[in-house]
Amino acid sequence: MKKRLIAPMLLSAASLAFFTITGSAQAAAYTDYSIYKVEPAKTFSTEIQASQAAAKLEKDTGWDASYQASGTTATYQITATGIHSEAEAKTLLSGLTKQTAITGTSSPVGSKQPYMTITSGAISSEKQANILLAKLKQETGVTGAVKMSGTAQFYMNVVTSEIADEKKVKELIQGLTKKTGIKSTYQPVTHEVSVTSIHSGAMIGDSKAAQVKNAFQKESGLKASLKETVKGQAYYTFTTAPISGEANAKTLLQQLKQSTGITGSYKSINQKTTADVYNVQSAYFKGLNTVKDAVSQIKKNTGVSGYYQKVGKSTSYTVNMKNLTKQQLQKVNAFFKKKKWHYTSSAVKKTTTSSAYQITTAQILGEQQANKAAAFFTQKKVKATRKATGKTSENQYQLISEETTDQAKVTKGLNVLKKNKLSATAKTVKKQTANTFKITTESLLDAAKVNEAITFFKSNQISAASKKTGQTTGSKYQITTEAIINKEDIDRVLAFLKKNNASG
Structure with missing residues (x-):
């Protein structure tokens, strides 16, 4: 609805500052749609000022606005209409006064409109009703609640007392279906019992473990299994790159043992090293004294020794420097x-041979120890190569017996392990075992069928009783919306329910 502003103007010496009033043009649910008007008490000295103020108000708010002469004097007053709640009118009037210093009053016009709720037609399931309610909110913005209507009927199960014989249970299920058409299932009823299992200490080697297992099963009467506790691990060695100096090799071996517990040995090797060196030749120096001075200055300032060489039969000389390192060349x-x-x-390759030392560790068992050795050499910034020796250690096992309630068998099993010089423990736990059963029928809605099932079990000397399943049938569901006053919202909700076959 477009808001309308009627502006009666009272002529006076007062002036009007331009202002902006903000507000919602569309009221939401729970909004009072009574119409209000705003009449600023501030007057304008000329009709032009009043006209400009009304035009500005229309542009800023979108409301219709007009002005008219007020009283017998040539002054004007503004009245705004089309505001849909008393609270909104007061808020707008407060904003007008704050922004323009113009005061005014508000009063209701028209008549109040009643709020409405909409109730849908019957919906077959609660799940379907909730889905439709979510869709209603998404498409119309209107919320609500799902309520059950009608009288619900409960489904029933017939459950027997405990039956010890599983074979008899199966016969009863077949007999019930044959005589009444009612299907059923059975469930074990668990009871707590103490059971004991035997756990041996570690046995090293596949053959040893197999021999102990066979003897244990034969003498105790208990079945047993072997659990691998330690997988056979590979052996490794590490060989370092050449290390300069025998003292350095000895020190590194000592540190390896202190840090990881790993021992080793070292040997002397010939180390060949190839590196780039540089030969340098200067430009010409004139005269012997000059070139000698140049050689002296080069030595003094760079530390590099050079020698001079005469150029042909001239009086010029060059300074030559041989086998310079990269650092010397830079100087x-x-x-x-x-x-x-x-x-x-010019760069040339130079190979030198020197004595060095190489460390080889003793055999290291397993990845864990090998990783320690690798970490040690990395920390010391010494290159080392890991190599598997091809040998592995033996697997380790633990014997675990089946669970039993026979303490005599437990005693025999412990004695077998003791005879084989193995430690052992007997572990007793409480366990749920199923030794009785209950029959439960399918869900029944017909009271006659319920009585028929109970009668069948009683005829077979089995007590039985009915109980509710928690499922119901015969009930319907409806959606009831929140309170609505806007006719457009009401029409949208009714159209939505009609489109979704739940007309309300």
Whole structure:
């Protein structure tokens, strides 16, 4: 609904500042749709001012606004209509006063409208009703609740007392179906009992474990199984890269043993090292004294020793430097650059042989210890190669017997393990065992069928009784909406229910 503003104007010396009033043009559910008008008490000195104020109000709010002369004097007053609640009218009036300093009053016009609720037609299941309610809220914005209507009927089961013989239970189920057509199932009834199992200590080796198991089963009468507790593990060795200095090799071996418990040995090896070296030749120096001075300066500033060489039959000389490392070349380069001298260089490969030492560990059992050794060498920044030796340790087992209530068999089993010099423990636990059974019929709605099942069991000397399953039938469900006042919302809800075959 578009709001309307009627603006009677009272001429006076007062002036009007432009203002903006905000508000909802569409009332939501639970909104009072009584119509209110706002009449600012502030007057305008000219009709032009009143006209401009009304136009500004229309532009900012979208309401219809007009003005008219008020009283006998040439002054005007603004009246706003089309506001749908008293609270909204007061809020807008407060905002008008705050933004423009114009005061006014509000009063209801028209008549109050009643709130409505809408109840759907019957829906067959609670689940379907809840799905439809969620869809209603999504499509119309209107919420509500699901309520059951009609009288519910309960489904019943017939349950027997405990029966010890499972074979008889199966015969009763077949007889009930044959005589009455009623289907049923049976369930075990559990009872607590103490049972004991024997657990041996560790047995090393496949053959040893198999021999003990056979003797245990034969002498105790109890079945047993072997549980592998430790998988046979591989043996490894580590061999390091060459280490310079015998003292360093000895120290590293000591640290390995202290840190990991792993021992080893070392041996002397010849280590060949190939590296890039550089040969440098300077540009020409004029005169013997000059080149000698250059050699001296190079030695003093870079630490590199060079020698001079005469160029042909001239009086010029070059300075030559052989087998420089990369670091020495960098120093020479920096010094020559500073002196503005020139040179040429060439890289060559140089191989040297020196004595070094190599460590080889003793055999290490298992991944865990091998990882410790690898971590140690990594920490010491020594390259080392891991190698599997091809040997493995034997598997370890534990014997575990079946559970039994026969304490005589338990005693015999413990004696067998003791004779084989193995530790053993007898573990007793409380356990639920099923040694009786109950029959439960399918869900029944017909009271005559319930009585027929009870009579059948009684005729077979089995007591039985009926109980509710928790399921019901014969009931229907309806959706009841929240209170609504907006006719457009009412029409949308009714159209929705009609479209979904639940007209309300």
